[in-house]
Amino acid sequence: MTTTAAKSASSDLKAPGKAGGGDAVARAALLRAANINPRTGLATDYLNHFNEAIMLLEMVPDMPECAEDFLTWTPLSYAEHFWASNFKARDLAIEAYESAEPRIRTEFDNITATMTSILTAVGTAMREARQDTTRATLAEQATGWVKPLVALAGGIINGATEADVETIMSA
Numbered sequence: 512m513t514t515t516a517a518k519s520a521s522s523d524l525k526a527p528g529k530a531g532g533g534d535a536v537a538r539a540a541l542l543r544a545a546n547i548n549p550r551t552g553l554a555t556d557y558l559n560h561f562n563e564a565i566m567l568l569e570m571v572p573d574m575p576e577c578a579e580d581f582l583t584w585t586p587l588s589y590a591e592h593f594w595a596s597n598f599k600a601r602d603l604a605i606e607a608y609e610s611a612e613p614r615i616r617t618e619f620d621n622i623t624a625t626m627t628s629i630l631t632a633v634g635t636a637m638r639e640a641r642q643d644t645t646r647a648t649l650a651e652q653a654t655g656w657v658k659p660l661v662a663l664a665g666g667i668i669n670g671a672t673e674a675d676v677e678t679i680m681s682a
Contacts, residue, residue: 518663529544541603542607543623543626544600545606547600547603551612551615551669551670552607553608554593554616555617555668555669556592556593556596556598556604558664560570560587560592561623561630561661562611564630564657565654565657565661567581568581568633568657569654571646571650572650575643575646575647578637578646581634581637582634584630584634586630589620615667622663623664628652629657633649633650634640637650
Protein backbone atom coordinates (compact mmCIF):
# COMPACT_ATOMS: atom_id res chain seq x y z
CA MET A 512 0.00 0.00 0.00
CA THR A 513 1.37 3.41 -0.90
CA THR A 514 1.76 6.12 1.73
CA THR A 515 -1.13 8.10 0.22
CA ALA A 516 -3.39 5.05 0.19
CA ALA A 517 -2.43 4.23 3.78
CA LYS A 518 -3.26 7.78 4.89
CA SER A 519 -6.59 7.59 3.08
CA ALA A 520 -7.46 4.27 4.72
CA SER A 521 -6.40 5.64 8.10
CA SER A 522 -8.60 8.72 7.71
CA ASP A 523 -11.52 6.52 6.64
CA LEU A 524 -11.09 4.53 9.84
CA LYS A 525 -10.98 7.66 12.00
CA ALA A 526 -13.90 9.65 10.61
CA PRO A 527 -17.24 8.66 12.15
CA GLY A 528 -19.81 7.64 9.58
CA LYS A 529 -17.40 8.07 6.64
CA ALA A 530 -17.73 5.38 3.99
CA GLY A 531 -14.52 3.55 3.32
CA GLY A 532 -15.07 -0.15 2.93
CA GLY A 533 -14.15 -2.65 5.60
CA ASP A 534 -12.31 -0.13 7.74
CA ALA A 535 -15.42 2.02 8.03
CA VAL A 536 -17.53 -1.01 8.93
CA ALA A 537 -15.00 -2.07 11.58
CA ARG A 538 -14.85 1.49 12.89
CA ALA A 539 -18.65 1.73 13.11
CA ALA A 540 -18.80 -1.58 15.00
CA LEU A 541 -16.09 -0.38 17.39
CA LEU A 542 -17.97 2.87 18.05
CA ARG A 543 -21.31 1.10 18.51
CA ALA A 544 -19.75 -1.35 20.98
CA ALA A 545 -18.49 1.66 22.98
CA ASN A 546 -21.94 3.36 22.96
CA ILE A 547 -20.72 6.05 20.58
CA ASN A 548 -22.96 6.87 17.63
CA PRO A 549 -20.97 5.93 14.50
CA ARG A 550 -22.84 8.50 12.37
CA THR A 551 -22.20 11.45 14.66
CA GLY A 552 -19.12 10.39 16.64
CA LEU A 553 -20.82 11.47 19.87
CA ALA A 554 -21.62 9.56 23.05
CA THR A 555 -24.68 10.06 25.23
CA ASP A 556 -22.52 9.43 28.31
CA TYR A 557 -21.56 13.13 28.25
CA LEU A 558 -25.17 14.03 28.97
CA ASN A 559 -24.81 12.32 32.36
CA HIS A 560 -22.78 15.36 33.38
CA PHE A 561 -25.82 17.59 32.84
CA ASN A 562 -28.34 15.02 34.12
CA GLU A 563 -26.45 14.97 37.42
CA ALA A 564 -26.97 18.73 37.78
CA ILE A 565 -30.65 18.39 36.85
CA MET A 566 -31.14 15.62 39.41
CA LEU A 567 -29.65 17.80 42.14
CA LEU A 568 -31.74 20.80 41.07
CA GLU A 569 -34.92 18.70 41.12
CA MET A 570 -34.28 17.83 44.77
CA VAL A 571 -33.80 21.44 45.92
CA PRO A 572 -37.52 22.36 46.30
CA ASP A 573 -38.15 19.41 48.66
CA MET A 574 -34.71 19.28 50.26
CA PRO A 575 -33.16 22.77 50.33
CA GLU A 576 -29.84 21.39 51.60
CA CYS A 577 -29.35 19.79 48.15
CA ALA A 578 -28.60 23.27 46.83
CA GLU A 579 -25.18 22.90 48.44
CA ASP A 580 -24.65 19.66 46.51
CA PHE A 581 -25.62 21.39 43.27
CA LEU A 582 -23.15 24.18 44.03
CA THR A 583 -20.30 21.62 43.91
CA TRP A 584 -21.19 20.79 40.28
CA THR A 585 -18.51 22.12 37.95
CA PRO A 586 -18.70 22.55 34.19
CA LEU A 587 -16.72 20.05 32.13
CA SER A 588 -16.03 20.01 28.44
CA TYR A 589 -16.69 16.82 26.48
CA ALA A 590 -13.06 15.73 26.76
CA GLU A 591 -12.81 16.74 30.43
CA HIS A 592 -15.91 14.69 31.23
CA PHE A 593 -14.43 11.58 29.64
CA TRP A 594 -11.01 12.10 31.19
CA ALA A 595 -12.65 12.30 34.62
CA SER A 596 -14.97 9.32 34.03
CA ASN A 597 -14.55 5.58 34.20
CA PHE A 598 -15.91 5.26 30.66
CA LYS A 599 -14.18 2.21 29.16
CA ALA A 600 -13.59 3.74 25.77
CA ARG A 601 -12.85 7.29 26.87
CA ASP A 602 -9.92 7.74 24.47
CA LEU A 603 -12.10 6.53 21.60
CA ALA A 604 -14.95 8.82 22.69
CA ILE A 605 -12.65 11.85 22.71
CA GLU A 606 -11.06 10.94 19.37
CA ALA A 607 -14.46 10.32 17.74
CA TYR A 608 -15.73 13.68 19.05
CA GLU A 609 -12.66 15.45 17.68
CA SER A 610 -13.15 13.87 14.25
CA ALA A 611 -16.93 14.37 14.15
CA GLU A 612 -18.44 16.33 11.29
CA PRO A 613 -17.83 20.02 12.15
CA ARG A 614 -21.46 21.03 11.58
CA ILE A 615 -22.74 18.38 13.99
CA ARG A 616 -20.08 19.11 16.58
CA THR A 617 -20.71 22.87 16.41
CA GLU A 618 -24.45 22.39 16.87
CA PHE A 619 -23.81 20.02 19.79
CA ASP A 620 -21.20 22.33 21.35
CA ASN A 621 -23.57 25.31 21.11
CA ILE A 622 -26.28 23.44 23.00
CA THR A 623 -23.93 22.13 25.69
CA ALA A 624 -22.42 25.62 26.08
CA THR A 625 -25.92 26.99 26.60
CA MET A 626 -26.65 24.36 29.25
CA THR A 627 -23.35 25.14 30.96
CA SER A 628 -24.12 28.87 30.91
CA ILE A 629 -27.55 28.33 32.44
CA LEU A 630 -26.25 26.02 35.17
CA THR A 631 -23.33 28.32 35.96
CA ALA A 632 -25.59 31.38 36.18
CA VAL A 633 -28.05 29.51 38.40
CA GLY A 634 -25.17 28.45 40.64
CA THR A 635 -24.06 32.07 40.96
CA ALA A 636 -27.61 33.19 41.74
CA MET A 637 -28.06 30.42 44.31
CA ARG A 638 -24.86 31.44 46.08
CA GLU A 639 -26.28 34.97 46.40
CA ALA A 640 -29.81 33.86 47.40
CA ARG A 641 -30.64 34.15 51.08
CA GLN A 642 -33.90 32.22 51.14
CA ASP A 643 -34.64 28.58 50.40
CA THR A 644 -37.73 29.57 48.41
CA THR A 645 -35.58 31.67 46.09
CA ARG A 646 -33.18 28.74 45.58
CA ALA A 647 -36.14 26.43 44.93
CA THR A 648 -37.52 28.81 42.30
CA LEU A 649 -34.13 29.07 40.64
CA ALA A 650 -33.80 25.27 40.63
CA GLU A 651 -37.24 24.78 39.08
CA GLN A 652 -36.60 27.38 36.39
CA ALA A 653 -33.20 25.96 35.52
CA THR A 654 -34.60 22.45 35.28
CA GLY A 655 -37.30 23.69 32.93
CA TRP A 656 -34.69 25.31 30.69
CA VAL A 657 -32.02 22.62 30.74
CA LYS A 658 -34.10 19.43 30.39
CA PRO A 659 -35.29 20.22 26.84
CA LEU A 660 -31.72 21.13 25.89
CA VAL A 661 -30.48 17.75 27.16
CA ALA A 662 -33.15 16.11 24.99
CA LEU A 663 -32.07 18.23 22.04
CA ALA A 664 -28.40 17.31 22.60
CA GLY A 665 -29.43 13.65 22.81
CA GLY A 666 -31.18 14.02 19.49
CA ILE A 667 -28.04 15.41 17.91
CA ILE A 668 -25.93 12.60 19.39
CA ASN A 669 -28.34 10.04 17.99
CA GLY A 670 -28.46 11.66 14.57
CA ALA A 671 -31.99 13.07 14.80
CA THR A 672 -33.40 14.91 11.84
CA GLU A 673 -34.58 18.51 12.03
CA ALA A 674 -38.18 17.28 12.29
CA ASP A 675 -37.21 15.07 15.25
CA VAL A 676 -35.59 18.05 16.96
CA GLU A 677 -38.72 20.17 16.45
CA THR A 678 -40.80 17.38 18.04
CA ILE A 679 -38.44 17.24 21.03
CA MET A 680 -38.61 21.00 21.53
CA SER A 681 -42.41 21.15 21.30
CA ALA A 682 -42.91 18.49 23.99
